[in-house]
Amino acid sequence: MTSKPLSVSFTIVILTLSTTFSLQSDQQKVLLVSFDGFRWDYLYKVPTPHFHDLLTHGVHVKQVTNIFITKTYPNHYTLVTGLFAENHGIVANDMFDPVLNKSFSLDHMNIYDSEFWEEAIPIWITNQKAGHATGSAMWPGADVKIHKSFPTHYMPYNESVSFEERVAKIIEWFTSEEPINLGLLYWEDPDDMGHQLGPDNPLMGPVISDIDRKLGYLIQRLKEAKLWDVVNLIVTSDHGMTQCSKERVIELDQYLDRDHYTLIDQSPVAAILPKEGKLDEVYEALADAHPNLTVYKKEEIPERWHYKYNKRIQPVVAVADEGWYILQNKSDEFLLGNHGYDNALAEMHPIFLAHGPAFRKNFTKEAMNSTDLYPLLCHLLNITALPHNGSLSNVQDLLSSAVPKAIAYTQSTTLLGGDHLGELGQEESYPYFLGVSLGCIIVIVFFVIFIKHLIHSQLPALQDMQAEITQPLLQA
Template structure:
């Protein structure tokens, strides 16, 4: 009996590719949700049934240590880059870049100037560069042309667009013929209301209840669309919130001439650009001006802030104590609630909840760093993270399995060696198959008579 080459070829191919691809873990789908300004302890201060249900069914990190300064744009960009503000370049909500000679403000179209965003690459671009699709609903920076790239699907920012519509678009993108594997969703509350009311105001109970209902709506829609058991949902925020008071206001006009400087970013962390030749005058006037305000020259900013090494950080930085407000004058606009304080202050911290096939259930962790979220996202998506300030090892205890994906997400020589070994093994196996086919085909073209046919019988019945 002559061996059937095609049957043997099929068997060897099956074995080769089964071994190779069984080593791979299918990259999972991820939806990251940010409720702006959701302080870590709101779930204890106000009724939050849906948040607590998610805690019982997933993982819960009580406090997330965010990056300085504790404001919206710096922290949302840290979530999707894993970098401190000094490294990703979005150092504040209001900025001046002396190299570009340009300003950046949430109140103007300056925020769409791509040059401000291109010191880092957000995760939606990395995800798309690896052949996947991303869908982003209102996330800060997502409607900016960063390095010539937008998300695969996105909604241009418009705070009038309802939460329900944003959810509907994400569900649509996750369930389309060419689905996304990464979704990001941003919602302005409870930040907007807490600025006006202050987090200690009794009316915040209604605001937090509405946010809780939004979360419940999202979960219900994911279940309805068949996504609840397949998509890894992560819910977090950019910062917390502190109650302020008109009795705790520091007026810079009482200490320094306003004509000597420009106020770039505002309370409670104030970025000051002195006029040419006036740095020492401004610094000396403010250094010991008020016991609840700490003033630094740029080079003296504490290293723990990771807030020195960028040209957009101004020569003088004034930081108010928790609950205090720094204004140029009383006419500068006072808020009942604010954030932007020292990032070691617990009231500046958000929480993090997660549910999905990649996560454990009913597990609580005391704390994590916001920068660790990025390597976690890359791990879940099975994409290679760019250099970052986070660490996957700090959050691996949240995962149901700590086995790394086939294409390692870590800069680990052993992981690369494993990948190269499997790859080379597959190449050698394919080369062997091609030689084998060529040899058997030639043998069949002029097959000799077999004197001892039992020798040609396969050892295994294939």
């Protein structure tokens, strides 16, 4: 029979184990939603009751500074890696890699070439390596095999799949027998219509209203599935949109011989690859060509853009002023709305709203960076963040007091290039791992004490038993 102290010790061990491993069962659930091209002020252009309901019952960030260039693929990869474009390698929607000698374009299937995506590790891979499951409904890049991995569940990109079908899949994954803890949901509008109409067109009103209805539909489905009070819903976008005009067009053919260069990416940031020996000639031809065009050699690109230290950034980059359009000539495709401009411009900024058990209620924050979302996601999911350019401390005040404050970390915000990720600092989510480690140490200590106590308590009995066994033999 064990002593009372040992019983108490054993009880402590059991409680420690249950407390330690309950951290995993209390895992936060996150649903990240992107409405492509939803500019920050669309919320106020027409009535948006469902967005404003989130404002009232959750958190809202007024100014979200996204990354340069302000286009879809670079910014969506930033949201799930926390990295600037020069660091994660998706520097544009259209790219050329001189080392791989390969092109990447939204117009071709080569966007599924894994080699373009593997300068970074997206959050779904980190989440799954931690033993969790992820589901992606059309998130850009999530249907690409990156570092030999896909999300646990994903829908191959198909823009004809309705928003309702995408939501149905997300709900199914969150409520399955082996549920996901991270969901990613993407919708193409209002970007598509913003390009066609321009953001200042009154016809954008119904488009924005439709997005609000879609958000309302998502919220209703979450409530029906009893997920509304469980899932942390984050609604954001990749970039904004600005109005363009055929009166504000810069024609490269007026200044450059097409035989002297290849145009890799177009308006409003023209990525120009000069033919061999033509670099200076191309640069000088464009340097003072137009008052609304600023031209940089790669090494001259402003540091604040974090857009020079990657092999996929071309030797000459020409940037149009807001609202101006770069074409080779006016017969090329022209869009009434466009994005990609300087990320300091307000019209390029996206939205950010969040609701859920981890977030405060009716709280408005002035500003954040899109790179800050990644460490926030890692904190919510209780997984270790990889090196990134964001800061959890920048968005810590969005979280409710019920959520333990994360440890503050310092990280670098500049790199020598995409191949030097190791130079970045790291923000990690330690509580679970610390708890498990301490729990294991306590278990081992008490187990050793238990065995030693058991041996010592049983030793006299063993000696008596041995004496009883030997006594008849002696008598014999």
